[in-house]
Amino acid sequence: MSKYYDVLSIEEKDFGTPAHISGSLVTLEIDGMAVTVPEGTSIMRAAAERGVNVPKLCATDSVEPFGSCRLCLVEIEGRKGYPASCTTPVAPGMKVHTQSPKLQSLRKGVMELYISDHPLDCLTCAANGDCELQDMAGVTGLREVRYGYEGENHLNLKKDESNPYFTFDSSKCIVCNRCVRACAETQGTYALTISGRGFDSRVSAGQDQPFMASECVSCGACVQACPTATLQEKSVITLGQPEHSVVTTCAYCGVGCAFKAEMKGNEVVRMVPYKNGLANEGHSCVKGRFAWGYATHKDRILNPMIRRRITDPWQAVSWDEALTYAASEFKRIQQKYGRDSIGGIVSSRCTNEEGYLVQKMVRAAFGNNNVDTCARVCHSPTGYGLKQTLGESAGTQTFKSVAHSDVIMVIGANPTDAHPVFASRMKKRLREGAKLIVIDPRHTDLVRSPHVEADFHLPLKPGTNVAILSALAHVIVTEGLLANEFIAERCEDKAFRQWRDFVAHPENSPEAMQETTGVSAELVRGAARLYATGGNAAIYYGLGVTEHAQGSTAVMAIANLAMATGNIGREGVGVNPLRGQNNVQGSCDIGSFPHELPGYRHVSDSATRDLFEQAWGVNIQPEPGLRIPNMFDAALDGSFMGLYCQGEDIVQSDPNTQHVAAALSAMECIVVQDIFLNETAMYAHVLLPGSSFLEKDGTFTNAERRISRVRKVMPPKAGFADWEVTVELARRLGYPMNYTHPSEIMDEIALLTPTFRGVSYAKLDQLGSIQWPCNDEAPQGTPIMHVDEFVRGKGKFIITQYVATDEKITRKFPLILTTGRVLSQYNVGAQTRRTENNQWHEQDLLEIHPHDAEERGISDGGWVNIQSRSGETVLRAKLTERMQPGVVYTTFHFPESGANVITTENSDWATNCPEYKVTAVQVMPVHEPSEWQKQYTRFNRVQHELLSRASQTAATDHLSS
Amino acid sequence: MDMNNLVHMANKIGVFFEAMPDHNDALRDIVDHLHKFWEPRMRRQLLAYLDSENGKDLLPIVVEAIHTHRNQLSQKNQSI
Known part of the structure; x- marks a missing residue:
């Protein structure tokens, strides 16, 4: 077992009410002990922080207190009655008693009433071992229920099993409202409510609908908040309670939520968002929380396979045979077509360490720079645009920073769908009164949904982002809304003046751009004024900005806006790309682009090259390699004939599928390493089984530059983690790599990359996660970038001329x-x-x-x-x-x-x-389906037949061996 | 590689930098971009096209930029 295999306690402490942040501290006495806490803290939390756990049912520290269960009553000297400790804030000098005969009797009475209307099937209940009601019955010393169980009750209410991942059993509900508050406060969907009055009050999804028919987005916040088995994961019902848990990082979107993988042996029982994870702070979405079953799906590829032609059946072989064949093919192709005729693709879903090894293998063992990553097709313009203007290819903030924003501008992003956990944070701030500007062709959920409404929605025509952004800048410049002091101090003067003159041109005015963008000038002017004058203003953007012919121009235009208004370098502001995949940021950081070595240093920089050449013992080419689309063009041209593709499905995700398929069909050896027979694998000659995020150690880096540990909770299904496979392939190419654990790979990254210099697994274990840059100047990492100066020194305004896309509408394509x-x-x-x-x-x-x-x-x-x-x-x-x-x-x-x-x-x-x-x-x-779809169906069927024949062979081999 | 595509890509780079107020900076930046981001075989092909087709379909600013800073685009280390 690895020294970094962290097994944490399943139980996290619940302080009852959320933490309060306050500059002034209050000291009080609880059960004779002095306690000092921030002003505004509840008595319940103050007691919990001192180690005294006041009994409670309706309180939990993920939601604001509600004061309904009456279990947490306390006595306060000098005050009458028995106030609820969850809703009573601390006061200086207060003397609190959490336990007395009277309190005991009151609490027992409450519990007696609860239990009189609760099923007594504890031993066969799914929450057995994880039930707060059961715990409180124990704590209050409940020994009898004098009322009996025959009176009017809710015990026969029907269980709602409509949601595929959890059940709702109203008969077990104590109507504590935790789920309703979690849905509102944590998730911000408001799908749950209490219907009925008095005795008939019941938790209800939608309008007394089954969960699946309601607005519920299945984020799991309610299930997590529930103190009983009322809302219960189906996996727990099936498998029982977990016995250990491991903290790890979600492998879905770029939010990078921390989860506890709750386990029984090597089997995942459930994934629960980790409260101390700084990216998500205990929240989750339907994907990370529930959609992890793919990891053990029957479609997993478990045997290495090879074939000469893509029309041949797959042949299951040993790891050694598959890797030796792949290496010999790559060597053969290089001998025949030249050193630059092969390349590799780094996965933005695999770990930093795995990505680093792939680019190292390409540069050191292939001897060229033909390495790219799927960030090419999503956020490469972010890397370029932010590097040019601000000096670093990354977002500027923490996610938490949004809590300090007064104005939030969302451009070309749909966070409620694509980055849901961050969207919940954002919606929370919007409910507190922050203003919202949405620039999107579609009427997304953020434009108007429960308790959220955009102050400005600019429904532009697709392809006109740069026109809108220039028009916003025009208003800021011509109406005197510039942050002149910030600009004078922090930005390059000449570039600023050129930019200012450019955006002030009448053709960049909202009125002149109106016809191009389809957005009324008045809306643009209003949005610009709000952004420039509304206080802390933050921009969040997504692929609706980058995936355009002018993607990089738009990213630079966004950085221009932030600099022009001084909205950079502190909490609540900034330029924030919402990354698509879990490790898009990381894969870019560790040198996956063909022109950059780790840390965004160009391959032509001889000092950087020297550093890597010495460490790796090879010569590194000083010229950029092929980008993914260039690889396809070169393949069709006959000069790029071999590809190592780790964890990326270029056939499905890259544009113009038929062009991609033609390019892959032209290549002589495609090695695909993936957990499934993906679309690209259907064109492959070597199929190497990949490993899921549950099967390996490593790190992911999310959209806020946060490096978080991925921890192995089960052995790799096919025997090796992805990084081990790359090591083995490199060895067979004549380039041995000697790593025994991914922590050693991170040590090498840290040694060679100034922004990662202070990162190590030991420090990650100690701090939980680290936002790079992390080095001698910032040993704890850097939550907010560009604080006193930009990474490039002075910020650089860049002129962003709008150019219409070539994709024009015509009568034929209207x-x-x-x-x-x-x-x-x-x-x-x-x-x-x-x-x-x-x-x-x-x-x-x-x-x-x-x-x-x-x-x-x-x-x-x-x-x-x-x-x-x-x-x-x-x-x-x-x-x-x-x-x-x-x-x-x-x-x-x-x-x-x-x-x-x-x-x-x-x-x-x-x-x-x-x-x-x-x-x-x-x-x-x-x-009927299109011709392409008919062809696809035929091709897909044939490829699956070729796979199933190999699987049968492998099964037979196993049986006979 | 598809020459039409390379011409198209080069022109789009040209269009971006054409908006810069300083013409000489624009010429330098165009070539700098090609040098930093285009793999040598793409650059070789573009140069060969410029020589053989006299820059047909390439924007004048792209042609001028390459003529002015051609040395920068020549590959330093030939493939082995």
Whole structure:
């Protein structure tokens, strides 16, 4: 067992009420002991911090106190009665007694009433061993229920089992309201309420609906808050209570939530958000909390396999044979086509350590810089744009910083679906009164949902971000809203003056841009004034900014806005990219781009190269390598013939599927390392089984630059963690790597990368997580960047001229298609499609405005053909006024949908990040799948047959061995 | 590699920097970008195209930039 294998106690201390932050401290006496706590703290929490746990049922420290259960009564000297300790704040000199005969009798009386209407099936109850009601019965010394159990009760209420992950058993509910408050305060969805009055009061989802029919988003906050078995994970019902837990990091989106994997041996019983995890502070979403079953799905690839041609059946072989074959093929190809004819792709889902090893293998063992990562197709413009303007390719804040924002601007991001745990934080701040500006072609949930309404929604036409951002800047400059002092002190003067003159041009005014953007000038002016003058203003943006022909320009325009208004370098402000995948930030940090070594240092920089050359004992090429789209072009050209692709499905996720498929078909050796036979694997010659995040040690780095530990909770299903496979492949390529644990890889990263210099597993264990830069200047990490000066010294304003995309609407293609995600599915869906999350979203739909639908005779739920210049596919239509007329939308979670058959190869001018968000299309009703879909179905069936034949062979081999 | 695509990509880089007020800076930045982010075979192909087709379909600013700073785009270490 590794020295870093941390087993933490399953029980986390519940302080009863949330912590209060206050500059002034209050000292009081509890049971004769002096306690000092921040002003505003409840007596209950003050007592808990002193180690005295006042009995409680309706209080828990994730939600504000409610004062309904009457168990936490205390006596306060000089005060009458028995106040609830959860709702009574501390006061200086207060003398509190938490236990007395009177209190004991009152509490016992309360418990007696609760238990008189509660099933007494404790021994067979799923919460047995984890039930606060049971605990309180014990604490209060309940020995009898004088009222009997025959009176009117709720014991026969029906259990709601509609949610695939948890049950709601109202007969066990004590109506403590914790779930209702968690849904409102923690999650911000307001799906739960108490229906009925008095004795009939019951927790109700929606309007007395089953959970699945309600607005519930299945985040799990209510289940976690429930003190009884009323809301209970089905996995616990099936498996029983866990016996140990391990803190680890979620492998879904870029929020990077900390979870406790609660285990029985090597089996996960449930994933519970970890209260001390700073990215999520105890909250979760339906994916991280519940959709982890894919890790043990029967589709997992468990045997290495090889084949000469992609039309051959797979042949299950030993690890040694597969790796030796892959290495010999790579060597053969290099001998035949030259050193630069092969490359590798780093996964933004694997760990930092694994990514580091892949790029090291490419640079050291392949001897070229042909390495890229899927960040290419999502946030590469962020890396470029923020480096140019601010000096570092990363977001500037912590997630928690949003609690200090007065104005929140969300551009091209849909956090309630794609970054739900951060969205909950944001909504909490909005409920406290922060103002909201949403710039998005669609009417997303943030525009208007319970207790949240955007002050400004700028529903721009897809592809016009830069026009809108320049128009916002125009207002700030021409209406005298610039932060002149900040600019004079912190930014390059010449570049600023050039930028100021540029944005002040009349053609950048909201009025002049109105026709281009489709947004009224008045809205743009209002939004600009609010952003510039509303106090702390923070920008959050997503792929709706980056995945455009002008993605990098838009990122720079965002940085310009923040600098122009002085909204950078402190809490509550900043420029915040919301990263798509768990380790997009990390994979970029550790040198996955073809032009950069770890720490964003260009390969042409000889001092950096020297450093790595000495450490690695090889020569490193000083020229940039191929980016993913360039690899495809070079493959079709016959100069790029071999690829090592770890944990990335380029066939499904990259644009213009047919082009990608043609490129892969042209290559001579594709090695895919993945946990499933993904779409790319169907074109592969070597299939190496991957390992899930539960099966290895490592780190992920989230969107706030937070490095968090990923901890192994079970052995790799196929025998090796991904980093071990890369080590073995490199060895067979003649480049031995000697690591016995990922901590040694992190040590090497820290040694060679100034921003990681102070990072180690020991420090991660000690601090929980670290936001880089972490070095001698910032030994505890850097929560907020660019505080006194920008990383590049002075901030640089850059002129951002709007240029219309080449994807123009015409009579033949009169609509604009834009793409995105839904809450329940993740990216290409390889993980979430193999879970019950399909119950929320079982197919990709084409969202279309009713007006556009009516014109074309399209009905809700009917099949429609979507045709672009690249290709066509068929989906079912969903009529919705979320769309503006002229714009249609779909997701890309299901391969058979072929969303990327339609998207084009247009890409960002600076980084080649594809323009997924703008494709000119026509949409017409049809009755059958597209030609591509028919071909796909045939190809898919054949490939699965080829796989199943290999699996049978492997099974036979195992039996005979 | 598809020459049309390379021309298209080069032109988009040109369009971005064309907006800069200092023309000489723009020329330098265009070539700097090609040097920093384009793999040598892409650059070689672009240069060959410029020589053989006289820069047809390339924006004038791209042609001018490459003519002005051509040395920077030549690969230092040839592939082995």
